Each structure stands twice: as structure tokens, then as C-alpha cells.
Amino acid sequence: MSARNKPSMNAVEMRRMKASLSVIFFALLILFSIWFVEMDIFELIQSMPIFFHFLFTDFFPPNISDLDTYIGPVVDTLIFAVVTTSLSSLLGIVIGFCMAHNTTPHPAVRIFFRGIIAFLRNIPFLVWASILVVIFGVGTMPGLFALVLFGTSFLARVYAESIEELNKEGVEALDACGASYLQKIKHGIMPQFLPSFYSWTLFMFEINIRASAILGLVGAGGMGSILKQTMDLFQYGKTSTIIAIMVILILMVEYVTNRVRERLI
Numbered sequence: 001m002s003a004r005n006k007p008s009m010n011a012v013e014m015r016r017m018k019a020s021l022s023v024i025f026f027a028l029l030i031l032f033s034i035w036f037v038e039m040d041i042f043e044l045i046q047s048m049p050i051f052f053h054f055l056f057t058d059f060f061p062p063n064i065s066d067l068d069t070y071i072g073p074v075v076d077t078l079i080f081a082v083v084t085t086s087l088s089s090l091l092g093i094v095i096g097f098c099m100a101h102n103t104t105p106h107p108a109v110r111i112f113f114r115g116i117i118a119f120l121r122n123i124p125f126l127v128w129a130s131i132l133v134v135i136f137g138v139g140t141m142p143g144l145f146a147l148v149l150f151g152t153s154f155l156a157r158v159y160a161e162s163i164e165e166l167n168k169e170g171v172e173a174l175d176a177c178g179a180s181y182l183q184k185i186k187h188g189i190m191p192q193f194l195p196s197f198y199s200w201t202l203f204m205f206e207i208n209i210r211a212s213a214i215l216g217l218v219g220a221g222g223m224g225s226i227l228k229q230t231m232d233l234f235q236y237g238k239t240s241t242i243i244a245i246m247v248i249l250i251l252m253v254e255y256v257t258n259r260v261r262e263r264l265i
Contacts, residue, residue: 062244063237070245073223076140077249080212084144085205088151093197095152096159103163103189105181117153125150129215143215150211151204162196163189198264202257209253 095113097103104110125146132142170188179187214224223246230238 058236059240061237062241063235064241066238067241070223070226070242073226074245074249077209077212077223080140080143080147080215081205081208081253084147084151084208084212085201087148088155088204088208089197089201091148091152092155092159095156096163097185097189099156099160100163102166102168103185113156117156120149120153121157125211126214143212146215147208147211151208154207155200155204158200159193159197162200163193166192195264199261202261206250206253206257209250 095117098105098109098113099117101107101110128149129142129146132145136142136145166189170192174184174188212223214227223242227239227242227246230236230242
């Protein structure tokens, strides 16, 4: 009996050893990273009183004297998010169908679009905005293009993954009945895919609200432009007001999108 239990005991010991080695490895990795970036914990602790003094002396209370001037940028931010989400979802769903292995017209098309999306997705949207500002100049157009590129690359990937995870039995039944490619998409794929489409598109709208709020930091319009202006002029009371408006706006958008998601899904 003990001989039979011996292999299982060895397996348990091996798992414990692997777990211990993994913990030691990650602990050493964290320590090496702290040493490599020259992070000084004591300096961080000593700087905390300066940080809180700056926060509660210069940032608070918020300056609400020019509150009406922020209405325009807030509307711009919402319109940014609506336009970019709409364009990104349209482009993303077309590319997503081309990327998914069960809906792509040809394997070469799938590889082609996956390569393009992988390239676009690995460049942060702020980098895209900075590049487009150099090309088109300061304004809303660079921010619009940057969010469309970012949103399309993100949605195309999650749409494709959602399509690949769908139940294949319905599509196989349509295929056996001699349905065309478009008929299989319409009757076999879309009814199953719509809940994921609604969920990911609403999530992208929330992301675009946050992203469009900070695009002004690189001169691409939105609320970030006023945020940068007030910080450059050391008007930190107005800066805290803008940050508060951004937080309230994001929370409101999250609440609305969650309610919409509950009704649609």
C-alpha cells in the first residue's frame, strides 16, 4: 500500500517544489526590477508629505468660477466617443469576420488582417495621436483618427475571438442545407454574436470616453486640452475641477452603458 502511494507522494512534492521555485523566481524578479529602475523606497516615503501638501494646498478646493466654459469640451468628448466608437465598430466587425477562422473568406485574408491588426494594436493611441498631430497639425482630427485606429484594432480582435467561440452546430446545419456564405453569417453567426457585439462595443465607448478626455495632452482636442492649459498656467484649482468633471462623466457613462447592456443582453 505504501509502495502504491509513493509515486503520488513524489508528485505532490514535485508540485510543491515547482510552486516554491516559482515564488522565489518572481520575488527575485521583483527585487531585480526595483534595483534596475533605481527605485528608492525611503525617498518615496519622504516625498509623501510634499505630495499631500501640494495636493490639498494647490489642488483643493476646486475653482468653479468658469464652470460654464467646460460645457463645450465635455460635449466634444462625448461626440468624440460616439463618432469613434461607431466608426471603430463598423470597421472592426468587417475585419473581425475576416480574421475569424470560421468566417474568413480565405486563410490568406485571415493572416493578412491579423498582421495589420497586430501592428496597429501594439502602438498606444497616445503615440498614434502624437504622430498624427505632426501630420495633420493641432486639432480634433488627429485625436479622431488615433481613437479610430485604436478602437478598430481592439474591437477587431475581440470580435474575431468571440466569433471563433460561437457554437458551430448551427452553422454546420446551414452548411449541410446548402446555405451561402452570407446566409450562414446572417442566420448562423449574427444571432449568436450580437450579445458579444453589444457588450464589447459599449465597453469600447467607455474606453473612448477616457481616452478622448486626455487626447488634449498631445494637442489632439477634447477636455485634455483645457487640462493641459490649466496645468501649464499653474491654475491647479481649475485643473482639479476638470479632473472632477472627467471622473463624474466617466462614472455616468459607465452607469448608462451598464443599464443599456442589461437591457440588450
